[in-house]
Amino acid sequence: MRHDALQVSGLSTGYRDRQIIQSLSLPVFRPGEVHSLLGPNAAGKSTLLRALAGLQPATGSVKLGERELIGLSLAEHARRVTYMPQTLPQGVALSVLESVLGALQASATDHPGDVGGKAGHDADQRRAVAILERVGILHLALEGLDHLSGGQRQLVSLAQSLVREPRVLLLDEPISALDLQHQLRVMRLVQELARERGMIAIMVLHDLQIAARWSEGIVMLSQGAVVATGTPAQAITPDTLARVYGVQARVEHCSRGGLQIMVDDVLPGALPAGARR
Template identity: 40%
Template sequence: MTLKLQSVTACYRNRSVFTGLTLPEIPAGALVAVVGPNAVGKSTLLKSIAGLLPIAGTMTFAGENLAAMTAHHRIRRVGYLPQPLPQAIPLVAYETVFSACRSARGDWSREETELAIEEIFDTLGIRQLALRRLSEMSGGQRQMVGLAQVLVRQTPLMLLDEPTSALDLHWQLNVLNAVRDATSRTGSIALVASHDLNLALRYCDQVLVLSPGGQAVLGTPAQVLTPELLARTYGIEARIEQCSRGHPIVLADRPLSASVN
């Protein structure tokens, strides 16, 4: 079960974001950080894979053409968390997660559905939110409920657009631990767009770096993260060091002149 993109061209608001984008195959069980500066195309890429934007080229998952999937089949195969937070509606969290689960997993009994919901609320540490209305929650709490709506469906492909943007450090770690566990346990693939390079590197085994001009590099952190790439992508002078546990850390020293990009 792999994700493969070949010669993909995608546009957003009549502007070409990628032209002929081809990536190495992403294997089962991979947790991939999608990083890059603002407006480089992280959200566009995830929306394209999710089937929300038209593309030219080929996107396949487990040998299936993603663009040709019916909506019913796609919702069982692909879980997508958009960047905007879930709306502050008067429904309680349990109802919204139950509805998301039933829409994708009609083959589950009510008992199986309820068990899956309880497990994901416990995994994310949000059981106390189950009977609270989204209209009474903070943005971060609604973001956790939105993630629960994706994870509870147990799709083999997850596309998460900045899932930690509204969260403090404790909940950021909760989220990434849960996603890491899901990919390791089930062999699913997760692409996680993030602006926090070091947090992403701590949990992700591959990094997809999107650079201005539609360029993309995919590989392990050791393979793709170099001072030269960071200068070209972010316009910064930076170093890649290792923490005491051997994880890579990006240390940004200073901005470079605009001419670098």
């Protein structure tokens, strides 16, 4: 597997009636790293993720190694980049195992050396079972997707994304429906697999504490623009939290070296998150 960095420069994207992101450039995302996109509602986080995934038109440059991704067909884009949406589609009459196998078979072009026939099917089964076990939902393998809770469906979506073994994994709020234990399990798993596979993981998160603990890099967005980037300690500061979220906060180092973020109050005159002046 090639281990290429992801470079984003001069990226503009949006919708028919409104430009959300204009001429945005980001630090280099390197293989083996986990990065988090932070910011209030309507900051442009999910729009940026969808543009990186090739799911909506964009201009500028998104390079993986020397390969320009903007302009590729959706199929060619998906061979390199996998996108995990916030929720799975409803009304899908498949078992958990079948859905993960389907995701694997859809990415068969990523693995041209794979064998077909019964041997290939058995190999796919083993890969699907292995990722379900790693995600911690092997006991749900034969359950129908429509019988699962929101959190369980989110874990299935993660398994579908990971089984494809992408070079870039884009996760849109991957822990929003999970309890605290499963949030930590997912973050640990993504970090482990990024390092094992040389994969780049970029995720949208709302929990600043979790982002600070599990990310090598942070990108703080507000109204479609980058406010701060860098390590968690560089990007998550009282100043950036005041500018982006309109809150008064303290950021301290705990005894284990991580960041402790304490929000004390809303700043006077601060607009609701996502509001525009």
